Amino acid sequence: MLPTLTIGSLTLPVAPLLTIASFWVGLWVAARAGKRLGIDEDVIFNAGFYGAVAGLIGARVWYVIEYWSFYRDRPGDIFALNFNTLAPLEGILTGLVVATIYLQRKRVPGASLLDALAPGLAAFAAGLSLANLAAGAAYGEPADLPWAIELWDARRHPTQIYDFVLTLGIWLVTWRIVVGSGDPTPTGRPGRAFAAFLALLSAARLFSEGFRGDSAALDGGWRLMQLLWLAVLLASLVALAWLDTRPRNVPEPREAEGMND
Amino acid sequence: MNRLQWTVVIIAAALLGGAWTWLSRAPEGLSDVASPVAGRPAPDFTLQTVDGEAVTLSDLRGQVVVLNFWATWCPPCRAEMPALQEVYDARRPDGLMVLAIDQNEPADLVASFRDELDLTFPLLLDPGYFVSDRYRIGLLPTTFFIDRGGVIRDVVLGGPMHRALIESKVAPLLESR
Numbered sequence: 001m002l003p004t005l006t007i008g009s010l011t012l013p014v015a016p017l018l019t020i021a022s023f024w025v026g027l028w029v030a031a032r033a034g035k036r037l038g039i040d041e042d043v044i045f046n047a048g049f050y051g052a053v054a055g056l057i058g059a060r061v062w063y064v065i066e067y068w069s070f071y072r073d074r075p076g077d078i079f080a081l082n083f084n085t086l087a088p089l090e091g092i093l094t095g096l097v098v099a100t101i102y103l104q105r106k107r108v109p110g111a112s113l114l115d116a117l118a119p120g121l122a123a124f125a126a127g128l129s130l131a132n133l134a135a136g137a138a139y140g141e142p143a144d145l146p147w148a149i150e151l152w153d154a155r156r157h158p159t160q161i162y163d164f165v166l167t168l169g170i171w172l173v174t175w176r177i178v179v180g181s182g183d184p185t186p187t188g189r190p191g192r193a194f195a196a197f198l199a200l201l202s203a204a205r206l207f208s209e210g211f212r213g214d215s216a217a218l219d220g221g222w223r224l225m226q227l228l229w230l231a232v233l234l235a236s237l238v239a240l241a242w243l244d245t246r247p248r249n250v251p252e253p254r255e256a257e258g259m260n261d
Numbered sequence: 262m263n264r265l266q267w268t269v270v271i272i273a274a275a276l277l278g279g280a281w282t283w284l285s286r287a288p289e290g291l292s293d294v295a296s297p298v299a300g301r302p303a304p305d306f307t308l309q310t311v312d313g314e315a316v317t318l319s320d321l322r323g324q325v326v327v328l329n330f331w332a333t334w335c336p337p338c339r340a341e342m343p344a345l346q347e348v349y350d351a352r353r354p355d356g357l358m359v360l361a362i363d364q365n366e367p368a369d370l371v372a373s374f375r376d377e378l379d380l381t382f383p384l385l386l387d388p389g390y391f392v393s394d395r396y397r398i399g400l401l402p403t404t405f406f407i408d409r410g411g412v413i414r415d416v417v418l419g420g421p422m423h424r425a426l427i428e429s430k431v432a433p434l435l436e437s438r
Contacts, residue, residue: 067428077426084418135298211285214298214301233278237267240267241268241271245262
């Protein structure tokens with residue numbers, strides 16, 4: 001656990017820095033994958049940049065609106081920047097809307113874009129696992145194992161490291177799918193890499209959540225997130241099956257001949 | 262893979278996933294472990310104020326507690342003290358308590374700082390960093406927002422916190438009974 005990093009007289013919170021770094025690594029990976037699928041790298045970088053800026057502004061604006069009664073009498077506090085005065089969910093939604101509008105204006109095909117995002121999201125998720133380790137968040141149950149880590153007054157399952165290793169694997173698998181299916185023609189199967197990413201991520205989280213020491217539990221000890229990940233796993237497997245078994249969009253021989261005339 | 266093979270895979274995933282979810286159900290009391298992160302009960306402690314009065318965190322159940330770790334040598338800590346005092350004055354009748362834990366400094370130094378700023382909330386002394394270590398404090402100031410049931414609801418790393426920030430954190434906690 002490394003919540004802060006001290007360099008000289010400067011003390012930096014490590015988890016937020018790792019989160020920001022992971023976002024940019026994920027964006028870079030997505031841009032590289034996009035290039036393989038025939039999407040301009042700059043378009044993905046720009047979408048990420050506009051989305052990040054809009055998300056930050058949106059998160060701040062929503063927070064101020066939510067607590068306007070406190071800011072009304074102190075307008076100067078609106079501009080007192082602090083990561084603790086952001087509305088994260090609203091910020092993410094704002095960023096996604098802005099990025100989506102930009103990508104639609106650039107006429108980027110949706111399914112291919114999702115495929116390009118798959119390895120990038122896996123890289124981002126791997127970075128977030130390290131951020132959780134630094135913050136001591138998403139920690140495991142107490143365990144008497146040789147690889148247990150000391151955290152919060154107990155030796156525990158290193159669930160953050162489980163997540164990191166598993167998401168690294170997902171990154172590699174989804175990258176292989178993108179490289180192997182880098183075919184922007186109509187005969188390709190766009191959407192496979194993203195569906196595979198969802199299936200693998202949900203399977204990995206379903207597994208690691210079982211060792212978590214901070215799970216939200218329902219009556220009977222059922223872990224809420226495990227039930228949600230199981231639902232995502234089954235839905236993404238159905239999507240993969242549909243993509244794999246639907247008829248390919250291959251021109252009929254007669255049509256193909258006609259096209260050659 | 263053909264449709265039959267996919268059907269087998271999906272059924273196998275449902276069975277295996279369901280079995281693992283059942284096998285790995287959370288043990289009773291999993292969420293009762295005290296740790297200094299949001300969503301967990303705040304680790305308990307007893308410390309003395311600069312006036313020698315003992316304060317125990319668990320005795321404050323029923324009140325919303327702002328637990329602020331600070332030191333006189335820390336400029337952002339000093340800067341946010343007036344905002345903490347303003348919110349404490351405004352919301353004390355609603356059940357707000359502010360505890361400011363000074364890290365390993367002599368009582369007379371802390372007392373003179375209190376008098377200089379006319380602070381009225383309890384300033385606690387943490388000789389030897391006993392409670393700071395328990396809360397894994399690596400950055401000053403660090404502030405925990407604890408609900409009436411003794412559960413940490415938010416953690417603010419760094420500062421200075423302005424008044425609107427503090428009010429926005431304590432208001433939802435004061436509203437819930």
